[in-house]
Amino acid sequence: MPSVEGWLRTSRYLKSRRPSPRVLLLSISNPPHNLLNGDVLYELSKVLKMLSAQETGVVILTSNIDDLFISHYDVSEIVDLASLVPEGSRIPPSVIRGALYVESWLHTFGLRPWIRRSTVAGLANLNCYHEVLQLLRSIPQVTIAAINGRAFGGGCELALACDFRFMVDTPAEGIPGEARGSGLGQPEITLGLIPGGGGTQMLARMLGPAKALEICLEKTLLTAEEARDLGLVNALYSRKELMPKTFEFAERMARRAPAAVAAIKDSVYEGASRPIMQGMRRENGNFGSCAMEPEALLAMKKYLEQQDDILGDDTLQKFQPLQDGTFSEFRPNSAYLERQWSRVTPRTPRQPVEELVQIRETARARIKERAKERAKAAKAK
């Protein structure tokens, strides 16, 4: 199994470290303007696919450059894409969708590296961008964007695809070195373009169509405060506090059960974008699947033993461990994580855990007992 840490050491655009064991910090480094481009995204997609839930519970995306998250997507790559067609011809969106579909089909045969060296590299880059966004929305890790400065265009979109966003607040005026710090937006319209990495989609789904149109058509740049007030950013911190607060939050999130994290992300992103009955059924399936995970069983058993105590306390103080996640930590080497969750690792048969067998047997006995009671009650009627 290739190690993500080993691969990251050879990475050109991604610096990495682990502020705590189950938290992986990825810093994008493409000086001077930290432009997003096909190469950066190719490395990102590689890392995200290699992550295992056993080792990593949280991924933090940030930049390696002071006061600058990501300026925007590299415009020269968009020109490449645009310059492929005969000048003056108008290509309908459906044709481009078709070409992108063909490229992603060829990718399944491992042809992307070859396509990225051809004149249609633009298609491969655009598909690769969307693969990264889709991975951020679907991996069992909690993803956090620590926006340490300007995030326009593609940078804003990359942040919007993460589960949480923390951002530096607008710096004091008149201090030149910090003026670069803030701002988030989609200025594509002023170049005759539109957001191409899900900007219209995430803004419209987060804020509704009216606000999304306002941002994409007119108010193209938002200050950090505006972004926070709209709910685009979860919290603002000063420059000094941004990373410590993000690490603190990440450590708390790293205690969540990976299966439940993936299930919630799928229910929210995929389920809630569908007609309501389809969304409900999707959540149902995810719920049942999580409830059958061994460590959820362990946690439920622990909870049932203490339930009367916890709920009986009017001040809810005994509920605290449930709120901050210390009640049942889903750590590496916990019952769950003994089995591999990641897609890249093979399934291995595993010895039954004594305790789990006991829970199941108790539960089954209970079901039988209740069934008898109900049958008796039904007869009595």
Place this chain on the structure above:
Amino acid sequence: MPSVEGWLRTSRYLKSRRPSPRVLLLSISNPPHNLLNGDVLYELSKVLKMLSAQETGVVILTSNIDDLFISHYDVSEIVDLASLVPEGSRIPPSVIRGALYVESWLHTFGLRPWIRRSTVAGLANLNCYHEVLQLLRSIPQVTIAAINGRAFGGGCELALACDFRFMVDTPAEGIPGEARGSGLGQPEITLGLIPGGGGTQMLARMLGPAKALEICLEKTLLTAEEARDLGLVNALYSRKELMPKTFEFAERMARRAPAAVAAIKDSVYEGASRPIMQGMRRENGNFGSCAMEPEALLAMKKYLEQQDDILGDDTLQKFQPLQDGTFSEFRPNSAYLERQWSRVTPRTPRQPVEELVQIRETARARIKERAKERAKAAKAK
């Protein structure tokens, strides 16, 4: 026809009363912690299916226990569900969706009571839960949750499936008896679970994906004030005011036309969760269907007679009866309600109402007249 009142007298978990003729109050009673479980939901689904629009215009859900709405869904029933599979096996969501589908198919043959006594009772309970939620979203009654205290997990989800939510505000600190009062949230993640009764769906559709993830993954408990500020709760009241204010609101809502209530609920819940053109067409059909209801015709006729008066008044004071719904009350024994709306009652032929015939004839004469005018105008051109 079985009477809902009669059935409710034999109910074990539901206490009922009518604060006013067309308003039905259902109080869930499952001491000590008011846990939601399969039996409670089975009774709820039974009652909701028996309601007739003729008798009931508003359903209020509350609890029969002081300062406690519903603690959460009974965890021991989730353990039952979980303990059905061989330990260590991972069941994909699609298999669970399939099993739930089979159960609801068997239910159409009336086999649910039998299933609920078997070892796969968990599937029947989960389907029954979703039947209740879907009924709350589709019945022609306005549904209101009067949240008189703590509502976590399944309790929160039951409230979110209602059309309106009123809640007790956070009690003064230091008063032990009231400290139990407030709070709403989805703490499932800390047990390795996810919301299973539409929590992810309603939160994401009400607040967008970013806020829904924040609540489901991290900020698992919200105070009443936070819930109100987010728009999850329509209004907060003190303990003393909660029920009187809810009854006052309910009485106003009981004057709405049941057909229009059902049409608005369907357009909002079902229509607006679909692609925009499909949603528009759904609303269109609902609109036309409502406009053809006899009592809508009566109301429109009354309005046309007074239109110049109402719209001519610059202060909009004459508009008041339209705003508070006293302009045209849709009461039992009104033209509309003579016909049965409820699914459980048979259609009976009915004598034409003199007045309606008159409206229709006037309208038809008017159409012919306008057609002639238009033809004349067309010729003149």
Place this chain on the structure above:
Amino acid sequence: MPSVEGWLRTSRYLKSRRPSPRVLLLSISNPPHNLLNGDVLYELSKVLKMLSAQETGVVILTSNIDDLFISHYDVSEIVDLASLVPEGSRIPPSVIRGALYVESWLHTFGLRPWIRRSTVAGLANLNCYHEVLQLLRSIPQVTIAAINGRAFGGGCELALACDFRFMVDTPAEGIPGEARGSGLGQPEITLGLIPGGGGTQMLARMLGPAKALEICLEKTLLTAEEARDLGLVNALYSRKELMPKTFEFAERMARRAPAAVAAIKDSVYEGASRPIMQGMRRENGNFGSCAMEPEALLAMKKYLEQQDDILGDDTLQKFQPLQDGTFSEFRPNSAYLERQWSRVTPRTPRQPVEELVQIRETARARIKERAKERAKAAKAK
């Protein structure tokens, strides 16, 4: 090619003028109450279809009557619709959807004028209404509602279908002439009806289901302030400022590239109402299509020449032209607009622009160079 200006001179219900060359102001005039009806909508749909992006970048909808936008849809036309069916019969929504579908099919053969003179005119009017709403959401012009007063029912829905809404603020109390000014809402429920022009859809998509139900079922009239606070209205202005501020905004919007405006509107309205992967793909196609437009290429080239300068400036002052849209104006006679965008004008072959050829050649040379570099790098590994 029929000129929109010429047609507007013969219009009965629409007064028009051009406050600036690329901005078209349409004032609806149907005294005394400015009711919306089939004839008004028929004229609106005609004008919106005739617009060419070459001449018009922004459409402003307002009313020709002081302190009154649109009272509501003409109730007598709804009675016409309703009186077509045998009294006492209940028509399910699906049948009405079917009838509307048949009407819009007949319309493709040009039969609508004939249908509008028949007894089923109501169906034609409802379809025509939805055609106008769909045009407002899809034309490459930015659409703005300047709500100069009361906008209830259909008037509120017409405004909600525009991209931006500016509204007069609530006038000072006690001044009789101005009391008529404000208010926006959907009071249909009090007549036993529901919003029929997308009110439930736009409200639910903009505010979520809970707030949409509150507005449609209970709080049927909102003041201008409430509408602004909810985000239903983009900004409030005094009576004197409303039109000057709207014109100023419109002039700025008229500099946007029509192809990008249409692409953003489609991505937001259509894309974001679909499952997330479908929405992303829709945005992708729109993005690629815009990026291939000649004037986007010109703007990107200009940007690439100045990129280091713009991004290197920490104060973001050089970014200003990108934010206010003066960086690259997409005017009539710009490279793009030499080609016709509008559906009604024929495609004409066009001489290649020297500059564009140069951009493309430079870009292609650059691609080849990069491909060589990459191949070399790959060999080196």
